[in-house]
Amino acid sequence: MSLSVTWYSHANFLLEYDGVRILIDPFFTGNPQAPCTADEIAPVDAVLVTHDHGDHVGDAVALCAKHNVPLVTIVGTAEKLQQQGVPADCIANGIGMNIGGTLEIKGVKITMTQAFHSSESGAPTGFILRFPDGTTVYHAGDTGIFSSMQLFGELYSIDVAMLPIGGVFTMDPLQAAKACELLGCSTVIPMHWGTFPVLEQNTEHFAQALAARGLNAVKMLAPEPGTAVILEK
Template identity: 45%
Template sequence: MSQLHITWYGHSNVMLSENGVSVLFDPFFEGNRFAPDWREIPRPDIVALTHDHGDHMGQTVEIVRTTGAMLYCIADLVGYFRERGVPEGQIINYGMGGNVDGTLEFKGTKLTMTQAFHSAAMGSPVGYVVEMPGGHTVYHAGDTGLFGDMTLIADRFNLDLALLPIGGVFTMDGRLAAKAAGLLGAPVAMPMHYRTFPVLAQNADLFVESLKEFAPTCRPLVIEPNEMVVLD
């Protein structure tokens, strides 16, 4: 199995890179106090959007149009992006996007949309399971509350890493995210969607402590914004 490179740009903005392919989730840069200028990051091959809230959609349009990256989003958002100049040929699935439980492949990377329990102005919020070309499988939960059918994700996929929101108020908090880690059965879980705004949890301490109770075999991966780590 190849090395998986993980970079967290704060909030739910995460870049995964493996075997020369990069997937960027929820590219919220402008207004994100932890993020660099989006023009300075490595070029993504795929931009995967979980839902249309501003702190997730961020600079999706600018990045896709400027870099030529492929966009994957729920089908209901495709019209929004077309109206803003995203070429149909840069939207995965022949310009149609996808939906929950659908799997699409690009550059040897498989992306499966999962349900997420949250809200959205258009379409529905989703998460993603990404099967990277080097063999790692990663779940990006998007914005979600805890739901019992996370066990079905565990049944379907052998996860290597779960990216879980822990900020509370709008998503799971650290304790609920630890319960999610237990349901998912991932050996490693990385917290996200915290610290960005004062209303959110400002550290991952509750998540780390709660893992000991709900998922004792799961290793917390707590990194700093703009830090890149490697998962073997």
């Protein structure tokens, strides 16, 4: 079985495995690089939100209400988004989850990790998703680098890391390359770049930073927004 990953730009990803579709940080409306609208997204099985900034919550409220699917986010942010229109029965675990915890949705184990950033409610987070075939994906959310990423790699054997490289609000290419080393990932998909003028506008500096660290074995994928890539275990 293979995992399909579609990057809709910024930190917005769709992961598809054996018919299960998980959407993370669904920022479509107001996203200048989004290749489609939220209304054009086929039904999903869960929506994950890393933190409550508008460019990450995006269209989560409307999508959860439209498709009647679980919203997975941290306690506090779950309450905030319920007040904004997510049906109460769509809040995963009733009240959300917290850092270090794991929920399972249709065979996919979703572990919430810390992130070093800001959030008006709850706390910023990332997610580690473990699929039935053993493929493990880490979506870092918005964060700076931190040494516990090495522990994530040791505990979960991460195959694919989705790491911000934009700088200013998150890790820059230099830090993201070091994060790859800490995580021990075999594939990296840079995110949170190019969306706004203040951010890194391409992946060139990140590719250079990977090479400078001797991480030639780490495969960098930079798909066009809306283009699916297939990852084989």
